[in-house]
Amino acid sequence: MRDTPNSTRRFRYLWSGRFWLASLMALILSIVIMASMSLWLPEGPAAVDNLIIPLVIFPLIWALCFFYAVMDPSLKRATLVMTALLIINGSLVAASIMGMLS
Amino acid sequence: MIRMPKAETARMLDIHGWSAVLFGLALYVVVLTGAVVVFAHEIGAWSVSGHKMDGALAGKIDQSMATLTEQVPEEYRHDVSLYQNSAGYLIAFFHTHEKNDSGMLADIGTRFVLDPEDFSIVSRHDGFADDMPDITSSFLEDFFVDLHVRLHAPNPIGLYLTGLLGLLLLVSAISGFIMHRNLIRDLFLSPRGANRLIKKRDKHTLAGTWSILFSIIVAFTGAFFSFATTLGLPVIAITAFEGDQQAAIEAVLGIQDAEDPTPSPFVGVEAIVSRVQQTDAAGSLPTFISIEHPGRVDARVTTFHEPANGQLFGGSHLFNGATGEYLGKKPALGQQPSFGSDLISLVGVFHFGLFAGMLSKIIWLSLGLATCYVTYTGLKLWVARREQQARWRLMGRLTDITAYGTVIAMNGAAIGFLATYHRQPDVVIDWTINGFFAAALVSILVGFIRPAGAATSQILQALMGLSLLVLPIARLITADGDWSVYRLEDNAVVIGMDISLLVLGALFVWLALKATSLKPITSMQAATETTKGATTHG
Numbered sequence: 001m002r003d004t005p006n007s008t009r010r011f012r013y014l015w016s017g018r019f020w021l022a023s024l025m026a027l028i029l030s031i032v033i034m035a036s037m038s039l040w041l042p043e044g045p046a047a048v049d050n051l052i053i054p055l056v057i058f059p060l061i062w063a064l065c066f067f068y069a070v071m072d073p074s075l076k077r078a079t080l081v082m083t084a085l086l087i088i089n090g091s092l093v094a095a096s097i098m099g100m101l102s
Numbered sequence: 103m104i105r106m107p108k109a110e111t112a113r114m115l116d117i118h119g120w121s122a123v124l125f126g127l128a129l130y131v132v133v134l135t136g137a138v139v140v141f142a143h144e145i146g147a148w149s150v151s152g153h154k155m156d157g158a159l160a161g162k163i164d165q166s167m168a169t170l171t172e173q174v175p176e177e178y179r180h181d182v183s184l185y186q187n188s189a190g191y192l193i194a195f196f197h198t199h200e201k202n203d204s205g206m207l208a209d210i211g212t213r214f215v216l217d218p219e220d221f222s223i224v225s226r227h228d229g230f231a232d233d234m235p236d237i238t239s240s241f242l243e244d245f246f247v248d249l250h251v252r253l254h255a256p257n258p259i260g261l262y263l264t265g266l267l268g269l270l271l272l273v274s275a276i277s278g279f280i281m282h283r284n285l286i287r288d289l290f291l292s293p294r295g296a297n298r299l300i301k302k303r304d305k306h307t308l309a310g311t312w313s314i315l316f317s318i319i320v321a322f323t324g325a326f327f328s329f330a331t332t333l334g335l336p337v338i339a340i341t342a343f344e345g346d347q348q349a350a351i352e353a354v355l356g357i358q359d360a361e362d363p364t365p366s367p368f369v370g371v372e373a374i375v376s377r378v379q380q381t382d383a384a385g386s387l388p389t390f391i392s393i394e395h396p397g398r399v400d401a402r403v404t405t406f407h408e409p410a411n412g413q414l415f416g417g418s419h420l421f422n423g424a425t426g427e428y429l430g431k432k433p434a435l436g437q438q439p440s441f442g443s444d445l446i447s448l449v450g451v452f453h454f455g456l457f458a459g460m461l462s463k464i465i466w467l468s469l470g471l472a473t474c475y476v477t478y479t480g481l482k483l484w485v486a487r488r489e490q491q492a493r494w495r496l497m498g499r500l501t502d503i504t505a506y507g508t509v510i511a512m513n514g515a516a517i518g519f520l521a522t523y524h525r526q527p528d529v530v531i532d533w534t535i536n537g538f539f540a541a542a543l544v545s546i547l548v549g550f551i552r553p554a555g556a557a558t559s560q561i562l563q564a565l566m567g568l569s570l571l572v573l574p575i576a577r578l579i580t581a582d583g584d585w586s587v588y589r590l591e592d593n594a595v596v597i598g599m600d601i602s603l604l605v606l607g608a609l610f611v612w613l614a615l616k617a618t619s620l621k622p623i624t625s626m627q628a629a630t631e632t633t634k635g636a637t638t639h640g
Contacts, residue, residue, distance in 0.1 A: 031333070034334060034337060034338070035337045035340070038342045044440045046356065046433065046435070046436025046438040046440035047436060048353065048356070048443065049441050051342070051350070051354055052435060052443070054334070054338065055326065055338065056446060056449055058325075058326065058333075058334055059321070059322050059326055063269070063273070066273065067276065070110075070113055071106070071110050071113075073109070097340060097344075099344075
């Protein structure tokens with residue numbers, strides 16, 4: 001993956017790793033984090049906190065993922081961090097869907 | 103300003119600019135309609151020249167409800183929703199839940215619209231709630247709300263669209279905040295009169311600074327409202343409820359009691375409404391009543407209330423529908439008070455600007471319009487810097503057409519509604535929609551036929567002002583009654599709206615006329631002035 005800020009190609013952003021990290025990856029990661037939060041957040045007295053809090057803060061999670069992808073000077077580090085978060089949270093979600101957590 | 107390396111600052115600037123250029127016009131429509139529908143109920147009451155009798159839910163309603171129940175198929179008597187719309191009509195929706203054609207659980211039943219004075223039936227419709235025709239008395243209000251919520255696109259596409267625009271506003275506002283050099287100083291920036299373009303950019307900065315926090319709040323909460331049911335809940339249902347969305351909804355809403363279909367007479371709405379108005383319960387008239395399983399021993403009635411004086415949140419109260427026993431205050435979500443329930447109430451309060459009554463609604467309207475102004479001037483400044491290229495001149499035209507045309511089209515819809523509501527109620531919906539598109543077409547034609555430039559903007563601005571002036575006149579001509587009647591009938595909102603529209607209309611016409619008397623700015627001047635401005639301001 002390469003950053004190509006000086007490229008003169010039309011739609012050059014489509015060839016930029018950071019573009020895909022900040023768009024598709026940030027969206028997928030934020031959805032997966034929201035899903036996994038419902039599994040590890042405390043339920044609270046009404047047993048709804050773990051369901052409501054991820055729903056409410058989803059736009060904030062997405063914004064954090066997006067701005068991290070945009071602002072980290074090292075594209076390689078940003079890719080590694082976001083991929084690691086995706087694997088950890090995704091594994092949790094997959095385990096729950098397969099009934100391994102019940 | 104957060105200090106960043108040059109490359110990151112440039113990237114942030116790119117994101118801030120291009121996100122606005124690519125999606126700014128759609129965002130403008132959503133923010134403008136959002137600012138307007140802060141006063142949705144007032145618009146609803148104004149559009150029918152004042153709501154009919156207030157407080158219909160406190161009337162002698164039980165006999166009418168019993169009669170209606172007999173007219174409804176047995177399977178639709180499972181639940182009943184009862185409320186008064188902003189025009190004053192009482193809506194009673196007897197319903198149950200069935201899977202629709204898409205395989206999703208949806209409300210299906212019989213909807214009555216009742217006259218609040220004698221509870222006579224104004225209209226009746228059967229079927230899925232989503233397939234029923236709109237209620238004409240609240241159609242203008244609903245039309246504007248729907249434009250804001252989903253741009254009139256079918257669900258869930260419309261909600262995804264507005265959700266994405268919400269995220270985009272979040273990006274624009276946060277990137278603006280990060281790059282802002284003098285946030286506090288710019289709150290008191292005095293637009294410099296050196297030349298028109300620098301003055302315009304200073305105004306852009308001033309409005310942007312004041313509305314930046316508001317933009318972040320409404321973008322965040324708006325994106326939540328769009329994505330909560332279309333994306334969030336299905337994802338959480340898959341993760342935590344093995345894909346069972348109904349189970350997820352029941353867990354969130356806190357449905358707990360085991361069903362008991364043993365027949366038992368329903369205690370009646372009158373007894374519940376009377377009890378809930380006592381000070382140890384809500385102490386106020388409900389705005390919405392939900393009855394589950396009427397006529398059964400497990401009947402439950404929930405009443406919903408606006409926030410009391412000094413309270414941030416409205417409340418809901420639960421009753422036993424078989425005995426009338428008051429079961430206590432019910433949290434918005436779940437069976438017990440919780441952080442999650444308060445959080446979701448807070449999201450609603452801040453998105454709709456309900457935290458300080460009428461004052462906060464006026465502030466929210468003003469900041470919403472300021473955000474529109476920021477979007478408009480930002481796009482115009484962007485275009486002015488690139489005016490030598492034809493595609494950017496086209497963008498300039500589209501910006502003017504959208505900025506003024508959206509208001510003109512909304513006013514066209516209102517004129518269509520007013521022209522038919524009292525005289526030809528059968529065609530209200532068609533005329534409202536046609537009015538919207540006809541007015542939009544006029545704006546597009548004016549915007550494209552005229553040469554691009556300041557003069558076209560001023561013509562569109564004058565048209566917008568004129569369309570605002572026409573509204574109260576059209577309402578006065580088509581409706582019975584005058585201002586003294588509205589004042590006596592506790593419909594001062596109609597007078598307030600009339601005066602506001604007249605003042606706003608006159609103001610925009612005057613601004614347009616004033617602008618035409620000034621020397622028009624040329625493209626080259628604009629480019630030169632912007633370059634100068636960039637060196638002196640930045």
